[in-house]
Amino acid sequence: MEKYNIQVLGNVNSQETLVFAHGFGSEQNAWRSIYPAFEENYRIVLFDFPGSKPANSKDFDIQNYNSLKDYADDLMEIAHLAGVRQGILIAHSASCMIGVLASLRDPNLFKGMVFICGSPRYRDDGDYKGGFSQEKIATILNEMSHNYAEWIRTYAPAAVNDPNKPELVEEFSHCLLQLRPDIGLVVFSLIIMSDYRREVAQVEIPTLIVQPQEDIFVPPTVGAYLYRIMKNSELYWIDTPGHFPHLANPTEITKAIADYLQENEFV
Template sequence: MMNDLFERHHIKILGNPEAKETLLFAHGFGSQQSSWEYILPAFKQEYRIILFDLIGSSFLGRDEFDVTLYNSFSDYAKDLTTICNYLNIKRATLIAHSASCMIGTLVALKNPDFFKRLVFIGASPRYLNDTNYVGGFTEQEVLQMLSVMAKNYSDWIQHFSVSAIDDPSQPLLSEEFAQCLLKLSPDIALIVFKMIISSDYRQEVSQLKLPTLIIQPQNDMFVPLEVGLYLNEVIEHSKIAILPTKGHFPQLTHPYIVADTIVKYLHKSSTKKMKN
């Protein structure tokens, strides 16, 4: 079981093994645990760190990726629950990016002992606009995006990766993200992306009671500022940090800002707990 689970999710345990606190990092769609590498140095001395890959984040063909087993965030949440149970995760801090924020939400609601706080980066409970809700995309825009993706996956990747990073001064980051996306089978990538872009977890995030830090870039074409403000409003014990950055991957483009924001939040919440 141990070898299978570690191999299946490429689990790595880093940092300080004697640390009292554990940080569990969960990456988003199209990326891998390597998306955290620039901010990890800020935590290695003080915290125990757990990294893993979501199923489908490395190359898998249809024979290895069962679509019927991964057609909703709930299916990915089962994997995260298995990892947490096996590693005996108790009151850790979940640091999640993009789609993993909603995966983490589902896990936290069903397993209240796993996490004591959450950190969401570029989180969105719904990407489609709705009545009195700005998600960032119209239904027509999503249909067009999926059509382009289905017709020419490699061309879509080039556009998507540049838009997601949104930092012309660091073209290598866009290229690295594109290489991650190219590891996905086009059929699988389309299925997973359609599932994410069509999802709606507004009801679930509104039920969160854990202290939550929402890290929201000022300008993210996939998660507009309105979404971060919405989350801050509906999550009871949340705080929002609006970063003066662009793009959906601030942990890559502006790692020092992201790391400093998280470190200050962790220290402040720990100090507050000691005072209480």
């Protein structure tokens, strides 16, 4: 439990468990304005992926992380340690695909998922518009490797994409600066070079896709693509700009999750 800083909160006797999975450059605290709304009726599982905080960087061996499948191993272990079976995954960013990989390997792990700013592929590929050209990705990785702190000064405001939310830029920047630069580069590379379109098309459990109208890392074309290829999905558009709607507009995200849980009788 200590390796992942697992916390089990809420109604521990509930038959329904919500697992909140944070994205890159984040930690479980990112869910602080979301999960309290569900504590009365749901068992809540929070955790930190290895390498996401200075305290658990020792548990992150770069040589053991070659793809998001290695993070799926972590998620499966977290679920086992927390006693999760047939849970509902609430995932942000890269954790959406981590959840996909874990759920395909163990179909009894989750019975539903919520994607917040999830993408199966960030690189453009023919008619598929993931948001980044190969040249742009090469430039980003080069900037990260040469001056990580300077890259953060550019990356964080672009990700938040809202001049009225300087506190979110500061929070995200702080989380990124907590990462060892070598860990940050490796993990970001794994994410932005990934392609899980084949895997996500195999998902059959009810999935809510929360897609911002303005997210430079996950453009609207990606949300529309996921909705088109996922057999049992629902697409929810949100006007809040940026890659962190769960922090920028927790009220709307909480309602979207609650409506999804009600519609699928996960109550």
